[in-house]
Amino acid sequence: MSKKKKDWKTEKERLMRLELEERRKEYRRQDFISLDKIPTWREENGSNDKEEGKVLKSGRGINDKVSLYKGDITVLEVDAIVNAANPSLLGGGGVDGCIHKAAGSCLYDECHSLNGCDTGKAKITCGYDLPARYVIHTVGPVARGHVGPTEKNDLTSCYQNSLRLLTENNLSTVAFPCISTGIYGFPNDPAAEIALNTVKSWIEENPDKITRVIFCVFLETDFGIYKKKMSVIFQDNDTEVAEEQPKGDDTPPSTKSTTMEDNEDSNKGKEETGDDEEGDNDPGQNEDVEMESQPPEENIENKEEDQEMTKDENKEEDVDITDKDEDKNPNSDKDASKAEEEQPATQTEDNTATVEMEADGSENTGTISAEDMKDVVESSEEPNSIPTVSTQSKDSGGKKE
């Protein structure tokens, strides 16, 4: 018998009232990773340094607030995971498809009520069946291999607005995927540079608001890039080395990879519940994984052609939807009080957003032409039509610059 479709508002209110142990019983996947199983950047270095006879003073520095994790973002038990969405917020493929699939259909329904999201902006919803309590949806720039000031600013805004939304909702642990580096074609290296430096600056300006930011990479390529950059950007300069560093050895501490298998033992034996296809999102072990939803190189080209961003053609004023769709948008100013009761979360303060991508593309101020986004979004219009992401372990690296 088909399950009765849940009302997202009722489900959200119910979930928000649950204590952790009660909530854990509702996770669609029981092989979740709790925060204490993810070492901080300092702990990773510390464990290496201990091996090399050095003991690090445990500080409350920035290195205690960041982590590098390689694996599926949908299993992370944090306050919020960030979704690399598209302007429609109606799901798609890649990490967007994984998150929607793991969260369940209520996520789609709540997203549908948000009337889209502009590039660089962020909106927050409940996490539903995910171990993450919330999902912060942000829309990265469609770079197609080209990184100009606009693309850089938009990607920087994705991280800033996501962190701002996190703390505005009194949340303090978050995981980011590599926004825009998949089908949107932002080169991996500059994207990592922007992600790491933006997050570092933000934590330095708001040290007491953040407990942990996890950089969740999926591809071996990104893991290598992040590990190298983090060793430089998150230098451990607030430590006291207990013993002399071997003469002439000034190499920064290397780090061991934080991968799914490191943490698997901690969740061994947890029963798989629900109709989850085990391994749908499992990125495999230490290899690049080619996601079905991320077509091979040549197709990405075609897809990118399809998603040709023609800013001037599409450039339209953001439509302030508060007076236009207030009954549709639970977060419009007029309904602010009602919205606050129903939804503890708030949206970005300006609350203007791209008018929702209609299937026929009639009203669309997104940065991707209606026709193109229609193709991308149409396939994911209904929750059960969201393409599943299955991965084959493959040595192919991520997109080269």
Ligand SMILES: NC(=O)c1ccc[n+]([C@H]2O[C@H](COP(=O)([O-])OP(=O)(O)OC[C@H]3O[C@@H](n4cnc5c(N)ncnc54)[C@H](O)[C@@H]3O)[C@@H](O)[C@H]2O)c1
């Ligand atoms: N890949 C596709 O074929 C496809 C199709 C339609 C829509 N989308 C999605 O792609 C667009 C956004 O592009 P994007 O480059 O920002 O996102 P993306 O294409 O999802 O790639 C972003 C990053 O997320 C990584 N990733 C994929 N799955 C996971 C996972 N389970 N956990 C952690 N990381 C993961 C992926 O390897 C890449 O590094 C949106 O339209 C969205 O709906 C993708």
